[in-house]
Amino acid sequence: MCCDMAESAGTAAQTQKKAGRLYVKAIFTGYKRALRNQRENTSLLKIDGCITRKEADWYIGKKCAYVYKAKNKTSCPNHEKASHIRVIWGKVTRPHGNSGVVKAKFKRNLPAKAMGRRIRVMMYPSRI
Numbered sequence: 001m002c003c004d005m006a007e008s009a010g011t012a013a014q015t016q017k018k019a020g021r022l023y024v025k026a027i028f029t030g031y032k033r034a035l036r037n038q039r040e041n042t043s044l045l046k047i048d049g050c051i052t053r054k055e056a057d058w059y060i061g062k063k064c065a066y067v068y069k070a071k072n073k074t075s076c077p078n079h080e081k082a083s084h085i086r087v088i089w090g091k092v093t094r095p096h097g098n099s100g101v102v103k104a105k106f107k108r109n110l111p112a113k114a115m116g117r118r119i120r121v122m123m124y125p126s127r128i
Contacts (some may be wrong), residue, residue: 022122023065024120024121025119026045026046026048026064026118026121027048027117027119028043028045028066028114028115028119029044029045029101029115029116030043030044030115031043041105042103042105043090043103043104043110044104045064045092045101045103045119047059047121051100052099053097053099053100055100056095056100056101056102057095060093060094060095061092061125061127062091062122062123063089063090063121064091064104064106064119064121065087065119066088066106066117067118067120068087068114070085070086088106088108088110089107091104091105093105
């Protein structure tokens with residue numbers, strides 16, 4: 001009887017699911033630009049699974065984050081330990097073209113070394 005209790009407790013711990021992602025993956029492809037001029041204050045993001053302008057319209061107003069690691073540790077709000085991880089927050093502003101790319105503005109302009117790197121586009125705030 002006691003063995004059955006121990007087995008059921010072990011399976012309950014194994015079946016407990018990990019929380020799901022609250023963001024969709026995107027790639028920072030570059031800055032808004034013309035033929036000769038580049039505007040670093042607006043970034044272009046290619047969202048995974050988003051291939052039409054209509055799908056890109058759903059992401060307008062969503063928050064996005066560039067998460068990276070820095071050399072020095074800094075204290076973070078609501079955390080007791082200092083961390084190497086930093087975040088630059090932004091917001092999707094409008095679609096770009098017809099292939100699911102969106103424009104986003106960040107609090108601080110994204111660094112050039114972030115091109116080709118992962119951006120998290122959050123599923124909030126909702127506009128439904």
